[in-house]
Amino acid sequence: xxxxxxxxxxxxxxxxxxxxxxxxxxxxxxxxxxxxxxxxxxxxxxxxxxxxxxxxxxxxxxxxxxxxxxxxxxxxxxxxxxxxxxxxxxxxxxxxxxxxxxxxxxxxxxxxxxxxxxxxxxxxxxxxxxxxxxxxxxxxxxxxxxxxxxxxxxxxxxxxxxxxxxxxxxxxxxxxxxxxxxxxxxxxxxxxxxxxxxxxxxxxxxxxxxxxxxxxxxxxxxxxxxxxxxxxxxxxxxxxxxxxxxxxxxxxxxxxxxxxx
Ligand code: BTN
Numbered sequence: 001x002x003x004x005x006x007x008x009x010x011x012x013x014x015x016x017x018x019x020x021x022x023x024x025x026x027x028x029x030x031x032x033x034x035x036x037x038x039x040x041x042x043x044x045x046x047x048x049x050x051x052x053x054x055x056x057x058x059x060x061x062x063x064x065x066x067x068x069x070x071x072x073x074x075x076x077x078x079x080x081x082x083x084x085x086x087x088x089x090x091x092x093x094x095x096x097x098x099x100x101x102x103x104x105x106x107x108x109x110x111x112x113x114x115x116x117x118x119x120x121x122x123x124x125x126x127x128x129x130x131x132x133x134x135x136x137x138x139x140x141x142x143x144x145x146x147x148x149x150x151x152x153x154x155x156x157x158x159x160x161x162x163x164x165x166x167x168x169x170x171x172x173x174x175x176x177x178x179x180x181x182x183x184x185x186x187x188x189x190x191x192x193x194x195x196x197x198x199x200x201x202x203x204x205x206x207x208x209x210x211x212x213x214x215x216x217x218x219x220x221x222x223x224x225x226x227x228x229x230x231x232x233x234x235x236x237x238x239x240x241x242x243x244x245x246x247x248x249x250x251x252x253x254x255x256x257x258x259x260x261x
């Protein structure tokens with residue numbers, strides 16, 4: 001079985017109307033985020049996806065490096081022009097789409113969850129990350145570049161620094177799978193949920209139910225600060241509500257949960 005992908009095979013495999021209506025497939029890039037942002041600035045159609053075989057400077061949240069070895073995983077940036085009213089639901093929508101995709105591929109008993117705000121995990125190990133970069137044009141139009149990195153046929157056990165904290169679809173299944181199947185499922189799920197949001201549905205409750213952070217005592221690093229508290233709930237915007245040791249509550253809109261118990 002071949003696991004190669006190409007511009008044509010991606011386009012042919014998709015059965016979506018919007019997501020992936022235009023596919024840019026590249027061999028090696030610094031980051032698909034920059035290619036997608038340039039295309040959006042030039043007026044690319046909403047739904048355009050940029051997929052690369054490898055990234056030399058793949059980036060994650062907090063300017064971290066996103067490991068992007070060639071030919072193994074999915075590195076995709078999606079261009080959307082969402083209405084400001086539901087902008088906060090975009091990253092929730094992506095995380096839920098990835099969970100839905102994994103649920104259709106992995107064994108039923110797999111424990112798939114989201115660590116707030118949008119790390120997708122299997123049995124507590126990160127399998128996918130989402131990076132949303134928003135810009136507002138002079139015309140007031142909102143551009144969202146949504147980066148998704150999903151480990152597919154990546155043997156994370158070979159890399160000491162991530163072997164304990166990361167996994168991949170092949171790591172969970174015990175065998176490799178075709179990336180087209182994953183791309184097709186992910187784009188269909190993104191489209192279904194995006195159309196739902198556009199027609200006024202909220203994704204927040206589904207996203208909240210997938211979070212493994214709620215109810216846990218957590219440490220959260222936010223800028224220079226480390227905040228400790230009980231993660232009690234999330235609000236409609238996706239902010240995390242913490243109950244601090246002194247009983248006060250705090251709403252956090254960004255940061256990294258470094259421990260949860
Ligand atoms: C994170 O969890 O820190 C987010 C990781 C996002 C990685 C993806 S891979 C495709 C796109 N291009 C990048 O450089 N980053 C995102």
